[in-house]
Amino acid sequence: MKLLLPAAVAALSASTAAAFAPASSVPASRAASFVGSSRTSLNLMSKHTDPESFYPFADSRRSETSLPASRGPNEKATDGSGDVRQLLGLKGASETTDKWKIRLQLTKPVTWVPLVWGVMCGAAASGNYHWMWNPFDPNDRDVLLGAEDALKGFVAMILAGPFLTGYTQTINDWYDREIDAINEPYRPIPSGAISEGEVIAQIWILLLGGLGIAYGLDVWAGHEFPTVLALSVFGSFISYIYSAPPLKLKQNGWAGNFALGASYISLPWWCGQAVFGELDKPVYWILPILYSIAGLGIAIVNDFKSIEGDRALGLNSLPVAFGIDGAKYICAGSVTLTQLGVAGYLYSINEPTYAAILLALILPQIYFQATLLLPDPVENDVKYQASAQPFLVFGILATALCVGHHDFSA
Numbered sequence: 001m002k003l004l005l006p007a008a009v010a011a012l013s014a015s016t017a018a019a020f021a022p023a024s025s026v027p028a029s030r031a032a033s034f035v036g037s038s039r040t041s042l043n044l045m046s047k048h049t050d051p052e053s054f055y056p057f058a059d060s061r062r063s064e065t066s067l068p069a070s071r072g073p074n075e076k077a078t079d080g081s082g083d084v085r086q087l088l089g090l091k092g093a094s095e096t097t098d099k100w101k102i103r104l105q106l107t108k109p110v111t112w113v114p115l116v117w118g119v120m121c122g123a124a125a126s127g128n129y130h131w132m133w134n135p136f137d138p139n140d141r142d143v144l145l146g147a148e149d150a151l152k153g154f155v156a157m158i159l160a161g162p163f164l165t166g167y168t169q170t171i172n173d174w175y176d177r178e179i180d181a182i183n184e185p186y187r188p189i190p191s192g193a194i195s196e197g198e199v200i201a202q203i204w205i206l207l208l209g210g211l212g213i214a215y216g217l218d219v220w221a222g223h224e225f226p227t228v229l230a231l232s233v234f235g236s237f238i239s240y241i242y243s244a245p246p247l248k249l250k251q252n253g254w255a256g257n258f259a260l261g262a263s264y265i266s267l268p269w270w271c272g273q274a275v276f277g278e279l280d281k282p283v284y285w286i287l288p289i290l291y292s293i294a295g296l297g298i299a300i301v302n303d304f305k306s307i308e309g310d311r312a313l314g315l316n317s318l319p320v321a322f323g324i325d326g327a328k329y330i331c332a333g334s335v336t337l338t339q340l341g342v343a344g345y346l347y348s349i350n351e352p353t354y355a356a357i358l359l360a361l362i363l364p365q366i367y368f369q370a371t372l373l374l375p376d377p378v379e380n381d382v383k384y385q386a387s388a389q390p391f392l393v394f395g396i397l398a399t400a401l402c403v404g405h406h407d408f409s410a
Contacts, residue, residue, distance in 0.1 A: 089169065095186055095193065102188045103202055106173055107166030114393070115160040115268045121397050122272020123153055125284065127404035129276050149276065156217060156228075156275050160268045163210035164232060168239040168263065170202050175243040182309040207236060217275055227274040235267045253303070253318035253327075254296075261295020262288075265396065281408060287345075290338045291396055297334035298392070300327055301385055304377045328377045332369045335388075336362065339395060346402055354402035361395040364388070 082094030086101060089108030096102060123129040131137075132146030140146075173180070173189055181190040188194045214232035221228070241247040242259050250256035266288035273279060303310065303317040304324065310317045319327040339362050347355035365388045372384040 091184055102194050106170045106188060106202065107162060108169040111169060112161030112165050114264045115165050116157045117393055118265055118268025119156045119160050119272035121400035122269040123276050124397065125400040125403040126273045126277025152220060152275055156272055159210055159213045160271055163206050163213060164235060167203060167206035167210060167236065170206065171240065172243040174199055179309045179313050182312060183306055221275050228271055231267055231270055235263060238263060251315050253316055253321050257296040257299035258292060260299040261292040265295045266292045287342060287399060290342055293338045294335045294392065297331040300331040301381050304381050324377060328374055332373060336366060342399055349406060351402050351406060354398055357398050358395050361391045364391045
């Protein structure tokens with residue numbers, strides 16, 4: 001087992017290095033044109049379809065039409081929120097020449113929040129996180145131990161958020177540069193605001209820095225086997241094949257959306273739980289995976305707004321594969337049924353209070369599905385997520401608290 005992790009790290013490094021090999025090592029028939037720039041080391045995406053490429057559905061083929069090198073107007077920036085959107089990595093961001101702001105934009109800080117929340121849920125599920133002064137438990141008021149756990153949790157959040165999510169978003173933006181040329185041509189890479197060398201450097205720094213922090217957390221937690229590092233290597237590899245050819249999981253709506261859901265829910269949960277406890281029971285693995293299926297549904301919501309660009313580039317998202325009407329029911333079903341299953345499990349282990357809390361958090365989600373998602377998922381995508389997702393994430397936390405407090409030995 002100890003030999004597998006170094007091999008996995010080497011494989012991840014090799015695959016990433018191969019992705020950024022000089023263009024001369026890539027056959028001319030597979031070299032892609034970078035919008036508005038010369039052909040260089042990162043031009044990897046083929047404009048044409050190779051017969052042997054991985055396409056899960058028969059019609060999942062990349063368009064042979066070159067994308068226009070246009071820079072459309074940034075309409076949403078006119079409401080005065082462009083600077084804030086730029087820092088958070090949101091659509092409608094203003095343009096800037098400040099390289100540090102551009103680097104931050106590529107990491108999309110707004111996407112760190114679910115990972116940070118996931119780490120917190122994992123810490124709660126461990127049942128071993130100590131407060132500096134717990135108002136509910138007079139036996140949990142060790143200031144020094146609480147301060148150490150708070151710092152340990154903060155470092156785990158830095159790992160999951162800025163480093164590994166930043167790595168994921170940066171590499172995804174690179175491989176999405178053609179679709180961004182359609183949907184968001186003003187983003188840093190398609191607009192040429194950041195050079196290829198700077199993108200490469202950012203990817204490597206975030207990846208290697210994240211793996212270094214992960215190993216440090218394992219040492220800090222006293223792990224014999226570096227569990228946090230193993231999870232980080234696995235998550236980084238999934239992030240790579242999610243965005244990069246030839247697999248490019250995002251081409252497959254099922255595999256891509258589940259990978260996204262697992263990355264945002266299961267992996268940070270497991271990271272937080274491993275830092276403070278053990279992953280030694282099947283339930284510790286199964287519950288986050290169930291919530292990742294709910295995460296698949298949330299990922300579908302994000303695909304509705306990109307359906308035209310996805311279709312143009314042959315990305316077979318679920319809205320493209322099943323149509324908007326089919327995908328919206330898949331979305332609602334995956335979000336609702338998995339949570340109902342978790343609530344049923346909590347009730348079955350004699351935790352009716354937590355089951356009732358979770359059910360109370362599911363009901364508003366069903367209401368917003370009926371009033372926002374199902375009537376018009378394209379128009380109401382942002383409104384639905386803003387309305388329903390808080391109930392989902394608090395449901396995840398309630399489940400984690402239940403797991404942390406439950407006596408599985410009874």
